[in-house]
Amino acid sequence: QVQLQESGPGLVKPSQTLSLTCSVSGDSINSGGYYWTWIRQPAGKGLEWIGRIYASGITNYNPSLKSRITISIDTSRNRFSLDLSSVTAADTAVYFCSAVKEGANWFDPWGQGTLVTVSS
Amino acid sequence: DIVMTQSPDSLAVSLGERATINCRPSQSILSSSNNQDSLAWYQQKPGQPPKVVIYWASTRESGVPDRFSGSGSGTDFTLTISSLQAEDVAVYYCQQYYSSPLTFGGGTRVEIK
Numbered sequence: 001q002v003q004l005q006e007s008g009p010g011l012v013k014p015s016q017t018l019s020l021t022c023s024v025s026g027d028s029i030n031s032g033g034y035y036w037t038w039i040r041q042p043a044g045k046g047l048e049w050i051g052r053i054y055a056s057g058i059t060n061y062n063p064s065l066k067s068r069i070t071i072s073i074d075t076s077r078n079r080f081s082l083d084l085s086s087v088t089a090a091d092t093a094v095y096f097c098s099a100v101k102e103g104a105n106w107f108d109p110w111g112q113g114t115l116v117t118v119s120s
Numbered sequence: 121d122i123v124m125t126q127s128p129d130s131l132a133v134s135l136g137e138r139a140t141i142n143c144r145p146s147q148s149i150l151s152s153s154n155n156q157d158s159l160a161w162y163q164q165k166p167g168q169p170p171k172v173v174i175y176w177a178s179t180r181e182s183g184v185p186d187r188f189s190g191s192g193s194g195t196d197f198t199l200t201i202s203s204l205q206a207e208d209v210a211v212y213y214c215q216q217y218y219s220s221p222l223t224f225g226g227g228t229r230v231e232i233k
Contacts, residue, residue, distance in 0.1 A: 047170065047213060047224040062221040063121075096169055105217030106160035108181075110169035 002026045002034065004097050004111035012091075012118050018084040022097030022111060023077075030055045030075040035100050037107065038071060038082045040093040048093075052100065053080055087118045122146050122216050126225030132233040139201040141228045143214035148194060151218065158218035161190055161199045163210045164227075170213060174199060206232065 008020035022036065029036065038050040051061035053071045061069045070083040084091060094115050098107040123146040133139045141161075149158045157177040162170035172181050174190035177197055187202045201208055209232060214225040 046226045047215075049222040049224070060220055064221070098169075104175070105158065105222070106172050106175045106215065107162075107170070108172045110171075113169055 002099050002109055004099060004109060006095060006097050006111045006114040008095075008114060008116070010115060010117060012087055012116060013120050014088055014118055015086055018082070018087050018091060018095075018116055018118070020082045020095055020097075020114065020116070021079050022081070023079045024099070025078070028075075029073065029078045029080065033102055035102060036071075036073065036080045037098045037100055039096045039098060039107065039110075040091075041096070041113070042090075042093045050082065050084075050095075089118050092116065092118045121221055122149065122219060122223050124214055124216055124223050124225035126214055126228050128228060129226070130229040130231065132231045133201075133204045134233045135206065136203050137233075139204050139208070139230050141199045141212050141214075141230070143192075143197045143199070143225050145195050145197075145216050145218075149216045149218035150194075157193060157197070158216055159190075159192075159197055160215045160217065161188075162213045162215065163208075164213065165210045173212075201230070204230070204232070 003025045005023045012018045035054045037052040051071050053059045068085045073080040094113040096113045097111045125144045127142045151158050159177040161174040164170040173184045178190040189200050191198050211227045211229050213227050
């Protein structure tokens with residue numbers, strides 16, 4: 001069973017870049033059969049899909065964030081990462097990483113999530 | 121983008137009674153590859169990530185109690201909890217996976233009356 005764990009700074013200053021990593025265990029990130037995603041949730045609000053990456057490195061981003069997002073994959077360390085540039089208070093949220101079985105497209109499993117606050 | 125409209129925003133149901141949540145995509149989400157609707161339902165309890173309960177609009181995830189059921193087609197879908205239990209208190213979200221960007225409904229909070 002694939003398990004995921006987010007890590008990264010809990011506090012980021014406005015205009016800086018938010019960087020998070022999702023460590024995958026239980027399977028190789030490069031084994032095929034999954035792609036890897038980021039989702040966020042502002043406090044008390046709904047869920048927003050950020051983007052996804054395949055083991056091949058192919059990415060697909062939410063157009064609402066596309067100009068500020070980079071998702072990358074490190075198969076040697078079995079992890080993938082999110083960089084979100086030029087952050088503002090509106091980017092304050094719990095950030096989740098999730099796996100998606102190819103051909104399925106629903107999110108399962110999820111990491112526990114990590115709260116990132118944008119504040120000076 | 122496909123907009124997912126959920127209703128109601130919240131509902132309070134007595135223990136053992138039925139809870140019904142609606143989800144309306146702004147367009148058809150019928151997959152041509154398998155003729156199934158590309159809709160999932162998630163349950164999110166406080167402090168936890170969401171957990172999938174239903175996919176392909178009506179297929180129950182393994183381990184999910186059979187009091188949870190999904191139905192609907194076209195642009196009108198429903199999640200039903202046939203006999204609400206205390207452990208079902210949560211926020212429920214629908215999600216379409218028909219096209220990118222993948223989008224969620226706004227959520228429905230289910231509480232005990």
